Amino acid sequence: MAERVGGGAPGLVVFTRDLRLHDHPALSAALAEHGRVVPVFVRDRTIAAGSYGSPRRDEYLEEALGDLDRSLRRKGAALVVRRGDWVAEVLRVAAASGADRIHVSDDATAYGRSRLERLERASGPVGREVTRHLGISIVPPGGLAPAGADHYRIFTAYYRHWRTARWRSLLPAPRRICMPADLKTGEGRPGLDVGRAGAATGGGATAAADRLRTWVRQGLAGFGQRDRLTGPGTSRLSADLHFGCLSPLEVAAAVAEHDGAEAFLRQLCWRDYFLQIVAARPSSAWSPGRKPVESGRVAGRRLALWQEGRTGYPVVDAAMRQLAGEGYLPNRARMIVASFLVNELRVDWRRGAVHFLRTLVDGDVAVNNLNWQWVVGTDLPRSGFRVLSPLRQGRRFDPDGDYVRRYVEELRPLTGRSVHDPDPPTRRRLGYPPKVVERAGRR
DSSP: OOOOOOSSOOEEEEOSSOOOSTTOHHHHHHHHHHSBEEEEEEEEHHHHTSTTOOHHHHHHHHHHHHHHHHHHHHHTOOOEEEEEOHHHHHHHHHHHHTOOEEEEEOOOSHHHHHHHHHHHHHHGGGTOEEEEEOOSSSSOTTSSOOTTOSSOSSHHHHHHHHHHSOOOOOOOOOSOOBOOTTOOOBSSSTTTTOOOTTOSSOOSHHHHHHHHHHIIIIIGGGGGGTTSSSSSOSOOOHHHHHTTSSOHHHHHHHHTTSTTHHHHHHHHHHHHHHHHHHHHOGGGGGOOOSSOOOOHHHHHHHHHHHHHTOSSOHHHHHHHHHHHHHSOOOHHHHHHHHHIIIIISOOOHHHHHHHHHHHOTTOOHHHHHHHHHHHHOSSSTTOOOOOOOHHHHHHHHSTTSHHHHHHOGGGTTOOGGGGGSOOHHHHHHHTOOOOSSOOOOOO
C-alpha cells in the first residue's frame, strides 16, 4: 500500500524488537493511515537496570539503532531516541509531536506485555490510542491453538499446524518516510560512538541482510550438519532475529525454496512455539525444575568453574570459553553445557540461564529459558531429562578435537581425539584442571 502524506496528526511508531524498515507491519500501517510518522526508540530504564544485561547485547543494540537511524535518514526521517520510563517517554514524544495514535509491535514475554498494557491504560485518559501489530514472530502467539486450549503444549502438533497455516504477506520497506519538522531527535546520532572490539557480530538490519544472503547461498544446504561443533553448520542469525533486524517471516521466505529449508524452518518454528507458550503462561519462563540441586558453597564453586570454562571436561570448557569470548554458542554446545551444569554439577538450571542471558548476544528470555528447560527437564511438556555425556558428545560432534583446541589453549599440543579426555599426568603437565566431578556418562 502506498504511503500518503497529509496535514493531519502523525502516527507514532515505537520500535522495540523490530529494528528494521522492511517487513514492518506497525510502520507500514502507520504510514498508510497517517502519512507522517514519528519513529521512536526508548531506552527502557527498567531493562537497563535489570539483572540480565549483557555488554555485547548492548553493543549490538547500539549498532542496530545506528543502522536504523541511517536507514531512516535516507528515507527522509530520523530516529527519535529517549531514555527513562518506557511508558512515560512514549507518551511525552506523542504529546510533543501531536500524535494521536501509537503503533507498536506486540510482544510475548511477561515484561513486554505488561508494559504494553501499562501504555494502553495510560493512553486512554490523554486521548491517544494504542494499536498492536504483528512483527516478532511468523505466526502470532495465540494464532494457533488446539480445541479447548489457549496454546499448543506439544511441539510436533504445533509444527504440523504451523507448516499449514496461512502466513501474512511480506511488506516492502517504505520508499519515503515523512515526519514532522522541528522534532528533536534526542540523544544525538545513535550508534556512532560504539566500539567494535570484541563484537561477535555487527548489529543492524544492513549487516543482518548480508548475513542472511550469505547463509542461504553458502550455508543452508549444510544445515543438516549443524550439530558438528566446527564448520559452517549454523546460521548465526539468532541475534538478528532477537532484535528484529531480520523479520522471521523474511528469513522463512528467503530459505523456503532451497536445499535444507525444511530443517531450518523447523528451527524457526521452535522459536514461535516457545513464544506462544510464554504468551499463554508468562510464569513458564522461570518454572522451577523437578531435579534436586545442590545449594550453598558447593553449587557456587561448581557454577563458577562452569562459567570460567575450568571444569576439566574439554568440550564443556571449550564451549564456555567460546561463550565468554564471543557471546555466542552453537546449539549443540548449548545443550552439552546445560545438561552438564544440571545433571552433573547439580546446579539449578535458572542460574545457568541467567548466565546465558548476561553473556549471549542473542539472549532472549523465551527462547533461552525454554530451551534450557527442554534440555534439563522441568514441567515443559515432554522435556524429560537429557543427560548428555560430555566425553561422548565431544567425540561424536568434534571428532578431530578441532573445536576443543580452538578454545582451550592448554590442550592445543594434543592431537586427535585424545584431547577429549587427557590423563591426569598430561593435565598436570599442560596446566589443565582435573575433572570437577567424576561421572558415568550416557549418550
